[in-house]
Amino acid sequence: MVRDELKIKFEDIPPEGLDVSFEDRHGDLVRDCFPVRKPIRAKVHLARWGTSVKVTGRVETELSLPCDRCLEEFPFPVEEEINVLLEPVASVSRLKEEVCLSRDDLDVIFFDGETVEVDEVVREQILLAVPMRQLCKEDCKGLCPQCGENLNLKTCDCKREVKDSPFAILKKLVVSSR
Ligand SMILES: [Zn+2]
Ligand SMILES: [Zn+2]
Numbered sequence: 001m002v003r004d005e006l007k008i009k010f011e012d013i014p015p016e017g018l019d020v021s022f023e024d025r026h027g028d029l030v031r032d033c034f035p036v037r038k039p040i041r042a043k044v045h046l047a048r049w050g051t052s053v054k055v056t057g058r059v060e061t062e063l064s065l066p067c068d069r070c071l072e073e074f075p076f077p078v079e080e081e082i083n084v085l086l087e088p089v090a091s092v093s094r095l096k097e098e099v100c101l102s103r104d105d106l107d108v109i110f111f112d113g114e115t116v117e118v119d120e121v122v123r124e125q126i127l128l129a130v131p132m133r134q135l136c137k138e139d140c141k142g143l144c145p146q147c148g149e150n151l152n153l154k155t156c157d158c159k160r161e162v163k164d165s166p167f168a169i170l171k172k173l174v175v176s177s178r
Helices: 089-098 118-128 168-176
Strands: 007-009 018-024 036-049 052-066 073-088 107-111 115-117
Touching (some): 036 073, 073 089, 073 118
Antiparallel strands (some): 007 115, 052 073
16 A cells, blocks of 8 residues: 555545545554554545535454453454545634534544545544543453453452442442441
8 A cells, every 4th residue: 555645636636526445454554553453444435525525435444452451452343434524724714613513423624725635534533433441341350450360361369359340439438328
């Protein structure tokens, strides 16, 4: 994948729009954040909207994320619809007024008005799909704070305090209020 080919001049977008699809086999687009387990495949359509560009399409890949609790890498499939409006920077003030109109389903990104960086748009959509809290599974047991054992795989003999539980403090409150 040559990223330069994904920098598209605004003036090169024909009136009927432009289809762009690409495969990023090694995940170069997000390499600085996460490794990929599957190629990034994206297919987008660029359409001029006055001086703005509407980008619609789809991106698929599978990231490898580290679990916040047990630190194991786990596969995280990404299948995102892309629905982005690129606004030229010069129209920022106008946009502020328009943004009040319901554009819930449309993300607005700014660009220089000349070059549509499809690679950056796709990259951002992938990163937005990553949750704040990354867990390999909802009930990941994490690591034992004393011996470091991955408690999903083994149990250990350490005495465990329940202070990690979000309910522990609640229990205390209930007890003291009696
Ligand atoms: Zn985990
Ligand atoms: Zn332990």
